[in-house]
Each structure stands twice: as structure tokens, then as C-alpha cells.
Amino acid sequence: MAGRHIRDMIAAYGQRDDLKFRRAAQAIIQEEEAKKHTVLARELRSALAANAGVGASEHAPALEPPLDRDSSLPLARVEYPQRYLSDLVLDRSVAASLERLAHEVRNWPALDAAGLPRRNRLLLSGPPGCGKTSAVSGIAHELGRPLVTARVEGLISSYLGETAANLSNLFDFASTGSYVLFLDEFDSLGKMRGDTSDHGELRRVVNAVLQQIDTYSGPSLIVAATNHSQILDSALWRRFDSVIELGLPDSRQVSALLGRLLPNNGASLARHYVEELVGLPHAATEYFAVSAKRHALLEGRKRIGDTDINFALTETISRRWL
Ligand SMILES: Nc1ncnc2c1ncn2[C@@H]1O[C@H](COP(=O)(O)OP(=O)(O)O)[C@@H](O)[C@H]1O
Ligand SMILES: [Mg+2]
Structure with missing residues (x-):
């Protein structure tokens, strides 16, 4: 990392200059990307993005979108x-x-x-x-x-x-x-x-x-x-x-979503029902996973079982999604 950008970041910290700080951080990220350090670049970018709101709320005036004159409600x-x-x-x-x-x-x-x-x-x-x-x-x-x-x-x-x-x-x-x-x-x-x-x-x-x-x-x-x-x-x-x-998920995407949203045993049980969820949007698979977890919890089970999966499936496919 170029010492120049680090110096800029330290100076920005001293001056509480959020924009200058972000620019120096972006420059470092771009250098790392150019060096093909993609994992590090990605981590740095995420860390920077995670703090986006913090800088804005501490150092910048809150953003106030314009109001609709008729209703006085914000337009955004x-x-x-x-x-x-x-x-x-x-x-x-x-x-x-x-x-x-x-x-x-x-x-x-x-x-x-x-x-x-x-x-x-x-x-x-x-x-x-x-x-x-x-x-x-x-x-x-x-x-x-x-x-x-x-x-x-x-x-x-x-x-x-x-x-x-x-x-x-x-x-x-x-x-x-x-x-x-x-x-x-x-x-x-x-x-x-x-x-x-x-x-x-x-x-x-x-x-x-x-x-x-x-x-x-x-x-x-x-x-x-x-x-x-x-x-x-x-x-x-x-x-x-x-x-x-952005289209409907195919079976590979539904499986990937289940893997992310459910614990291992729940995901392997749910895999048998992937085809039932294909044809519905991603939101339906998400709903299904939450429903199975909720059902298991409310029934006092630590692990998701077949009853939870079946309950969640019925609940999910009986809803209108599209
Ligand atoms: N491609 C996706 N990957 C993971 N989750 C998704 C995806 N698409 C939608 N979801 C989930 O479904 C819900 C609705 O998604 P949203 O982005 O509001 O859809 P849209 O704006 O297209 O109606 C969200 O809670 C989101 O987490
Ligand atoms: Mg939307």
C-alpha cells in the first residue's frame, strides 16, 4: 500500500474529513485490485461500505429528501x-x-x-x-x-x-x-x-x-x-x-439459497423439495426457510425435522407469489 494514501487517511482522521478518508481508502483498494489481491480488496471494500452510514450520520448533516407539497410526505x-x-x-x-x-x-x-x-x-x-x-x-x-x-x-x-x-x-x-x-x-x-x-x-x-x-x-x-x-x-x-x-431461480439457485438460509440438516431435508420451489421467486424460498425454522422453534425442537419442512412447504406454496 502506498504510504501516501495512508498519510492521507491519517490526515483525514485528524481533520474529521470523511470524504478525504474514503477517497484515500478507495485509492488503496484500487491499488490492491490492480495487484490482483482480490480477496483483500474485497474485504477492504466491505469494511469501508459497512461504515458508510456511520461517517454520514456523525459528520454530515442527515439527508433530508424533498417533501410532496400536497401531502407533506417525503418523496424518497x-x-x-x-x-x-x-x-x-x-x-x-x-x-x-x-x-x-x-x-x-x-x-x-x-x-x-x-x-x-x-x-x-x-x-x-x-x-x-x-x-x-x-x-x-x-x-x-x-x-x-x-x-x-x-x-x-x-x-x-x-x-x-x-x-x-x-x-x-x-x-x-x-x-x-x-x-x-x-x-x-x-x-x-x-x-x-x-x-x-x-x-x-x-x-x-x-x-x-x-x-x-x-x-x-x-x-x-x-x-x-x-x-x-x-x-x-x-x-x-x-x-x-x-x-x-433478474429471473426466477432455477433448481441450482433454489438449492444454493436453502444452503445459505437453513442449518445443514434442514437444508439436506429441504433438498428433496427443491422442484416444488422452482417456478416461484427467491422470496418464496426465503419464506419457506424462515417458516421451517420458526415452526421448529415454536414446537420446541432444536433441529429442523420433516414436520417443519412439510409445514413450511404447505405454507409457502399456498401463498400467491407472482
Ligand atoms: N436473488 C436473491 N438472492 C437471495 N435472496 C433474494 C433474492 N431475491 C430476492 N431475495 C429475497 O426475497 C425478498 C424479496 O426480494 P426483493 O429484493 O425485495 O425483490 P423484488 O424487489 O424483486 O421484488 C428479500 O427478502 C430477499 O432477501
Ligand atoms: Mg422491490
């Missing part, structure tokens, strides 16, 4: 997620795309310096419960950035003029710092766009959202999520410079 929620991308069970290619994007965002300064355009607009699509919210949380955590989540529907006020104001306030907010701005339930916009009724004004508002996304050039990463890829017409897709699809 600010969080410091603690989950890693590697905590998720994903297709190898999807995991690689997400990691690559995080790597790219970390290296925006280098892209800027080389005159190469940044990719800062990501669309995540896929059925509910397959990890869209978890993936965006993982990206924010790995980048050490606050996650600013806005439900698109919550931006659309019954007063159309207010909607436009909400949008520009939200995007202005996203220009005040390096955040991950997450536009959840983005398809509600698609639905409105598909409306053929005389909603000329509404269409103008929708176009305003799209334009905000198109022209955004601030320091935040914008991520939108949709459950319904089919209702996003091509004009919507084109707004994004990366589109990542």
Missing part, C-alpha cells in the same frame, strides 16, 4: 443498506453485470478524465421477489453510497403541476451528492403512458420524467425497477444505458 426514503451483492443468489452473468456496474461507478472519475461517457442509468426488470430491491441495496452498500428510494407512484400527485415540481425537486436532490437514486415501481409510469384516454397533460408529465432521466448528469447513479418488462415500451427502455433482467 434514505437508507444505508448493509447487504452485499454476494449475499444474493443470482445467475452468474447477472452477478457479473452488477459487479461490473459497481466497478464502473467507482471509476467514474477515470472515465471522466478519459472523456468517456459514464453509464449512470440502470433498469432492473424481473418478477416480484427475485431481488431487484436487494440488488440495488447491494450496489449502494458496495459503493458506500446512501440509497435514496422513491416510489414512482408517490411522485405522481393528483395535481399534475405538483408532479412536475416533485420530479425536479427529487432530481435536484440527487444532484446534491453521490447517492443511488432508486425509482421503484417504475412500471406505474409505463401504465400511464399506455393510457389512451385524453390525458394529454398526464402524458406531458410522463415525458417530463423521461426527460429528467435523459438529461441527468449529476453524481448519483439512477436505478429504476419494474416487474413488468412487457409494458415498458421501447421509448422507455431506450432511456437506460444498462438493462439487467
Whole structure:
């Protein structure tokens, strides 16, 4: 590790300069990555990300997202997620795309310096419960950035003029710092766009959202999520410079999830039922594992048994997931 960066970190500590500290730490991580010390680099990055919220709450003013003027409710929620991308069970290619994007965002300064355009607009699509919210949380955590989540529907006020104001306030907010701005339930916009009724004004508002996304050039990463890829017409897709699809888990992924969520004996019992969980989202397997653990605990058993597994399976498949 270059002594220069360590000196910077010590100086940053003395000055209580969180940003300077993080920059020096990032520089060390990048050097370790360049030396192919990937395990160490990863550990350092995780350690840095785990402290993202601490620095922000101690040294920076709390982030206050803008309010909806009509309801006085905040237009977005600010969080410091603690989950890693590697905590998720994903297709190898999807995991690689997400990691690559995080790597790219970390290296925006280098892209800027080389005159190469940044990719800062990501669309995540896929059925509910397959990890869209978890993936965006993982990206924010790995980048050490606050996650600013806005439900698109919550931006659309019954007063159309207010909607436009909400949008520009939200995007202005996203220009005040390096955040991950997450536009959840983005398809509600698609639905409105598909409306053929005389909603000329509404269409103008929708176009305003799209334009905000198109022209955004601030320091935040914008991520939108949709459950319904089919209702996003091509004009919507084109707004994004990366589109990542998170699909239902296959049997290998269900097994991997069970292995992570259940103790060994529970996981081996549950393996016989993998096929029953295939076709349902990751959230269903998670629900199944929690249900089996809860059932065993409430029945006073230390180890998960067949009764718990059967109970959990019935409970899981009788629910509606998609
Ligand atoms: N790929 C995944 N790997 C591990 N857990 C997952 C995955 N996808 C979803 N889950 C679990 O299912 C639940 C719902 O996931 P979420 O990210 O909210 O899905 P979505 O936003 O796509 O509806 C979460 O509790 C999460 O832990
Ligand atoms: Mg979600």
C-alpha cells in the first residue's frame, strides 16, 4: 500500500474529513485490485461500505429528501443498506453485470478524465421477489453510497403541476451528492403512458420524467425497477444505458439459497423439495426457510425435522407469489 494514501487517511482522521478518508481508502483498494489481491480488496471494500452510514450520520448533516407539497410526505426514503451483492443468489452473468456496474461507478472519475461517457442509468426488470430491491441495496452498500428510494407512484400527485415540481425537486436532490437514486415501481409510469384516454397533460408529465432521466448528469447513479418488462415500451427502455433482467431461480439457485438460509440438516431435508420451489421467486424460498425454522422453534425442537419442512412447504406454496 502506498504510504501516501495512508498519510492521507491519517490526515483525514485528524481533520474529521470523511470524504478525504474514503477517497484515500478507495485509492488503496484500487491499488490492491490492480495487484490482483482480490480477496483483500474485497474485504477492504466491505469494511469501508459497512461504515458508510456511520461517517454520514456523525459528520454530515442527515439527508433530508424533498417533501410532496400536497401531502407533506417525503418523496424518497434514505437508507444505508448493509447487504452485499454476494449475499444474493443470482445467475452468474447477472452477478457479473452488477459487479461490473459497481466497478464502473467507482471509476467514474477515470472515465471522466478519459472523456468517456459514464453509464449512470440502470433498469432492473424481473418478477416480484427475485431481488431487484436487494440488488440495488447491494450496489449502494458496495459503493458506500446512501440509497435514496422513491416510489414512482408517490411522485405522481393528483395535481399534475405538483408532479412536475416533485420530479425536479427529487432530481435536484440527487444532484446534491453521490447517492443511488432508486425509482421503484417504475412500471406505474409505463401504465400511464399506455393510457389512451385524453390525458394529454398526464402524458406531458410522463415525458417530463423521461426527460429528467435523459438529461441527468449529476453524481448519483439512477436505478429504476419494474416487474413488468412487457409494458415498458421501447421509448422507455431506450432511456437506460444498462438493462439487467433478474429471473426466477432455477433448481441450482433454489438449492444454493436453502444452503445459505437453513442449518445443514434442514437444508439436506429441504433438498428433496427443491422442484416444488422452482417456478416461484427467491422470496418464496426465503419464506419457506424462515417458516421451517420458526415452526421448529415454536414446537420446541432444536433441529429442523420433516414436520417443519412439510409445514413450511404447505405454507409457502399456498401463498400467491407472482
Ligand atoms: N436473488 C436473491 N438472492 C437471495 N435472496 C433474494 C433474492 N431475491 C430476492 N431475495 C429475497 O426475497 C425478498 C424479496 O426480494 P426483493 O429484493 O425485495 O425483490 P423484488 O424487489 O424483486 O421484488 C428479500 O427478502 C430477499 O432477501
Ligand atoms: Mg422491490
